[in-house]
Amino acid sequence: xxxxxxxxxxxxxxxxxxxxxxxxxxxxxxxxxxxxxxxxxxxxxxxxxxxxxxxxxxxxxxxxxxxxxxxxxxxxxxxxxxxxxxxxxxxxxxxxxxxxxxxxxxxxxxxxxxxxxxxxxxxxxxxxxxxxxxxxxxxxxxxxxxxxxxxxxxxxxxxxxxxxxxxxxxxxxxxxxxxxxxxxxxxxxxxxxxxxxxxxxxxxxxxxxxxxxxxxxxxxxxxxxxxxxxxxxxxxxxxxxxxxxxxxxxxxxxxxxxxxxxxxxxxxxxxxxxxxxxxxxxxxxxxxxxxxxxxxxxxxxxxxxxxxxxxxxxxxxxxxxxxxxxxxxxxxxxxxxxxxxxxxxxxxxxxxxxxxxxxxxxxxxxxxxxxxxxxxxxxxxxxxxxxxxxxxxxxxxxxxxxxxxxxxxxxxxxxxxxxxxxxxxxxxxxxxxxxxxxxxxxxxxxxxxxxxxxxxxxxxxxxxxxxxxxxxxxxxxxxxxxxxxxxxxxxxxxxxxxxxxxxxxxxxxxxxxxxxxxxxxxxxxxxxxxxxxxxxxxxxxxxxxxxxxxxxxxxxxxxxxxxxxxxxxxxxxxxxxxxxxxxxxxxxxxxxxxxxxxxxxxxxxxxxxxxxxxxxxxxxxxxxxxxxxxxxxxxxxxxxxxxxxxxxxxxxxxxxxxxxxxxxxxxxxxxxxxxxxxxxxxxxxxxxxxxxxxxxxxxxxxxxxxxxxxxxxxxxxxxxxxxxxxxxxxxxxxxxxxxxxxxxxxxxxxxxxxxxxxxxxxxxxxxxxxxxxxxxxxxxxxxxxxxxxxxxxxxxxxxxxxxxxxxxxxxxxxxxxxxxxxxxxxxxxxxxxxxxxxxxxxxxxxxxxxxxxxxxxxxxxxxxxxxxxxxxxxxxxxxxxxxxxxxxxxxxxxxxxxxxxxxxxxx
Numbered sequence: 085x086x087x088x089x090x091x092x093x094x095x096x097x098x099x100x101x102x103x104x105x106x107x108x109x110x111x112x113x114x115x116x117x118x119x120x121x122x123x124x125x126x127x128x129x130x131x132x133x134x135x136x137x138x139x140x141x142x143x144x145x146x147x148x149x150x151x152x153x154x155x156x157x158x159x160x161x162x163x164x165x166x167x168x169x170x171x172x173x174x175x176x177x178x179x180x181x182x183x184x185x186x187x188x189x190x191x192x193x194x195x196x197x198x199x200x201x202x203x204x205x206x207x208x209x210x211x212x213x214x215x216x217x218x219x220x221x222x223x224x225x226x227x228x229x230x231x232x233x234x235x236x237x238x239x240x241x242x243x244x245x246x247x248x249x250x251x252x253x254x255x256x257x258x259x260x261x262x263x264x265x266x267x268x269x270x271x272x273x274x275x276x277x278x279x280x281x282x283x284x285x286x287x288x289x290x291x292x293x294x295x296x297x298x299x300x301x302x303x304x305x306x307x308x309x310x311x312x313x314x315x316x317x318x319x320x321x322x323x324x325x326x327x328x329x330x331x332x333x334x335x336x337x338x339x340x341x342x343x344x345x346x347x348x349x350x351x352x353x354x355x356x357x358x359x360x361x362x363x364x365x366x367x368x369x370x371x372x373x374x375x376x377x378x379x380x381x382x383x384x385x386x387x388x389x390x391x392x393x394x395x396x397x398x399x400x401x402x403x404x405x406x407x408x409x410x411x412x413x414x415x416x417x418x419x420x421x422x423x424x425x426x427x428x429x430x431x432x433x434x435x436x437x438x439x440x441x442x443x444x445x446x447x448x449x450x451x452x453x454x455x456x457x458x459x460x461x462x463x464x465x466x467x468x469x470x471x472x473x474x475x476x477x478x479x480x481x482x483x484x485x486x487x488x489x490x491x492x493x494x495x496x497x498x499x500x501x502x503x504x505x506x507x508x509x510x511x512x513x514x515x516x517x518x519x520x521x522x523x524x525x526x527x528x529x530x531x532x533x534x535x536x537x538x539x540x541x542x543x544x545x546x547x548x549x550x551x552x553x554x555x556x557x558x559x560x561x562x563x564x565x566x567x568x569x570x571x572x573x574x575x576x577x578x579x580x581x582x583x584x585x586x587x588x589x590x591x592x593x594x595x596x597x598x599x600x601x602x603x604x605x606x607x608x609x610x611x612x613x614x615x616x617x618x619x620x621x622x623x624x625x626x627x628x629x630x631x632x633x634x635x636x637x638x639x640x641x642x643x644x645x646x647x648x649x650x651x652x653x654x655x656x657x658x659x660x661x662x663x664x665x666x667x668x669x670x671x672x673x674x675x676x677x678x679x680x681x682x683x684x685x686x687x688x689x690x691x692x693x694x695x696x697x698x699x700x701x702x703x704x705x706x707x708x709x710x711x712x713x714x715x716x717x718x719x720x721x722x723x724x725x726x727x728x729x730x731x732x733x734x735x736x737x738x739x740x741x742x743x744x745x746x747x748x749x750x751x752x753x754x755x756x757x758x759x760x761x762x763x764x765x766x767x768x769x770x771x772x773x774x775x776x777x778x779x780x781x782x783x784x785x786x787x788x789x790x791x792x793x794x795x796x797x798x799x800x801x802x803x804x805x806x807x808x809x810x811x812x813x814x815x816x817x818x819x820x821x822x823x824x825x826x827x828x829x830x831x832x833x834x835x836x837x838x839x840x841x842x843x844x845x846x847x848x849x850x851x852x853x854x855x856x857x858x859x860x861x862x863x864x865x866x867x868x869x870x871x872x873x874x875x876x877x878x879x880x881x882x883x884x885x886x887x888x889x890x891x892x893x894x895x896x897x898x899x900x901x902x903x904x905x906x907x908x909x910x911x912x913x914x915x916x917x918x919x920x921x922x923x924x925x926x927x928x929x930x931x932x933x934x935x936x937x938x939x940x941x942x943x944x945x946x947x948x949x950x951x952x953x954x955x956x957x958x959x960x961x962x963x964x965x966x967x968x969x970x971x972x973x974x975x976x977x978x979x980x981x982x983x984x985x986x987x988x989x990x991x
Contacts (some may be wrong), residue, residue, distance in 0.1 A: 277315055750788060
């Protein structure tokens with residue numbers, strides 16, 4: 085069975101035409117045939133068949149068309165199969181003429197001129213008129229335009245081949261007819277001029293040039309391009325080079341990748357760059373194994389028609405196992421040979437050779453692929469000097485000098501996303517095997533972290549060994565053996581080896597920085613932390629990080645912040661393990677001390693009235709934080725790293741660092757509502773304190789773990805921890821703070837009388853100790869709990885006293901808490917205007933402090949005041965903001981409560 089689309093849409097079986105129905109039904113067939121053997125979703129079919137004019141019940145109509153097509157195609161043994169996600173035309177891809185057309189052109193690209201002429205001739209004979217004649221939808225029209233452009237390009241290539249082979253007889257009439265339809269096509273005009281010249285019609289050839297020159301100037305205001313001017317000059321001078329060509333056309337591109345997926349954005353960037361019509365150099369960068377060469381070759385083969393004068397390729401071996409890059413002089417000589425330059429005429433001097441290469445390729449529409457470049461210096465001698473050529477350079481280095489001095493377009497490859505990764509593995513192993521082990525596939529892809537080479541290695545091992553994917557996933561799961569598992573038995577399919585080639589290219593200091601970055605326990609690192617880790621000044625650390633970034637071994641994902649691909653990190657960790665144990669320990673200690681001292685300083689800015697703790701002298705300078713806003717921004721950026729550093733410190737037995745990190749994180753966790761994280765860090769701190777055996781530290785750790793339990797609603801556990809903390813507390817100040825937390829615990833259990841008892845004890849202790857700020861805090865707790873009991877007369881005085889003390893001692897957080905309590909009392913006693921003022925003032929202070937948890941609670945209460953006062957618009961806006969804050973803090977119960985209050989207001 086044949087599917088004929090390059091003309092009127094027809095299906096033939098043994099030469100007989102099969103009726104495939106009316107135009108819209110034929111359009112369904114075209115939509116499936118264009119992706120024969122591939123799943124086309126229902127949405128895609130609807131879009132391809134109707135575009136923006138989708139009728140009512142389009143899905144039902146589509147199913148009807150598919151049913152009729154199945155019946156029509158059954159005579160040829162071809163089916164339309166329903167698959168997950170859509171439909172598949174289950175037929176031989178080469179039974180579709182547009183696929184045969186593409187295949188013939190692909191063969192022609194690497195064939196000799198005689199063979200290429202025969203292949204392009206066969207390809208052009210497939211055309212029987214306008215593609216998809218009689219069909220009219222946006223998708224069909226776009227596809228038709230694309231195919232027509234390919235047909236025109238093929239026609240031009242076919243003519244070039246005939247001229248090159250001296251088969252110009254009869255071309256003049258044919259080309260004259262084409263020029264009449266495309267009068268501004270310079271390439272076509274040049275072909276006609278050359279054909280006329282070879283038939284002895286020099287004057288007609290020159291007249292042809294004057295005609296197109298005049299039309300170009302009149303219609304678009306431009307002179308003919310260099311290529312056409314060269315033809316004109318040759319005709320004027322009777323240049324012997326215009327006689328039957330004998331110069332070979334290089335076709336040096338290696339085979340395209342057998343499996344390729346994704347990279348839509350990067351391919352579009354390369355398309356757009358070449359479409360500019362100016363000199364194009366594209367520098368494709370990224371880590372080893374990310375698919376730079378695959379992208380370059382895939383794009384090159386897909387666009388080979390744009391470069392009829394040849395495609396040059398060289399592997400510059402910038403990161404080769406041999407460690408010896410290909411000299412630029414050797415690459416230039418290879419290009420001269422490929423371009424047919426007589427070896428006797430090639431000069432000895434390398435600069436002269438490069439100049440000759442530029443002269444030979446000048447004016448040609450050629451593609452130059454410079455693969456695996458070490459640096460810009462290696463690339464520059466290989467760059468053509470004219471805008472007719474395009475160059476693609478791939479390198480693990482960023483090649484900033486090539487971008488800066490030659491205007492190269494940087495195309496930086498990142499890892500594949502989850503969908504692209506799955507498509508790539510499916511293309512390797514087939515849909516059935518992927519569907520058979522879905523959980524294992526998800527785990528494998530997660531462990532490969534989007535790196536195409538890693539996915540390819542896993543696929544190769546699965547295909548060659550026949551192992552179930554579960555076995556491969558288990559091998560990869562262990563980080564100590566993951567790089568061993570990512571080895572398909574050859575150097576280019578061994579991920580450790582591929583990474584090592586980049587590592588060996590580093591200078592010693594940069595290699596040391598790379599290795600210590602393998603010790604980082606968190607997801608990324610900032611410049612000051614990296615400097616502390618490496619034990620170098622920040623300015624030197626910046627230089628080393630820049631070197632690693634240019635080598636694509638790290639990525640700057642935000643200003644001053646760097647991260648590694650997970651698999652590169654494993655290689656860095658291996659390199660770190662090769663360093664002496666004392667070197668590794670010293671680096672890890674510097675990092676944890678940097679985080680402790682910086683976090684402690686940040687906490688002092690966020691909570692200046694908090695009772696301080698003692699820290700050991702720092703082994704490296706902490707980061708300078710200017711104010712509370714800078715501290716909050718630092719905690720936000722470093723939060724995941726601080727948690728990871730504490731876990732690492734616990735694993736290393738650094739018990740003093742563990743509880744101090746927990747302490748330094750407490751204010752940030754409270755302000756941001758990170759209750760779960762607070763529980764985790766204080767659980768680790770309790771374990772560390774028990775190991776240390778220091779009674780004061782144990783009391784402190786149990787106290788903070790208790791309050792973390794309170795905030796998670798784990799009241800029984802909270803009471804146990806706090807009672808134990810009180811029993812351990814030897815100093816009056818520790819006792820006072822524990823009573824403070826016990827008051828909060830009983831308040832959350834809604835036993836407000838017991839909460840007041842503990843708050844009263846805390847007030848007396850803090851007053852005796854002269855701790856006025858904490859006295860104010862507990863006075864507010866007394867008033868707040870009295871208000872919750874409904875005793876508003878008793879509640880008012882301590883809250884007002886608390887507010888006065890807080891303002892006297894500039895405790896803005898305590899001031900906001902007292903304003904919140906006074907707002908609650910005013911609301912409950914019917915003074916709505918005063919309540920609004922108190923609550924709005926409290927919310928503003930909490931917002932300025934970055935205390936989003938407190939702000940959410942105040943806004944929650946303010947919304948209720950507005951609702952009770954009949955101000956539904958204000959209530960709705962206030963509750964919506966409270967809901968956003970609760971959701972960002974993962975406070976599910978509170979969020980549901982506010983959502984229920986919003987429901988009637990939202991209708």
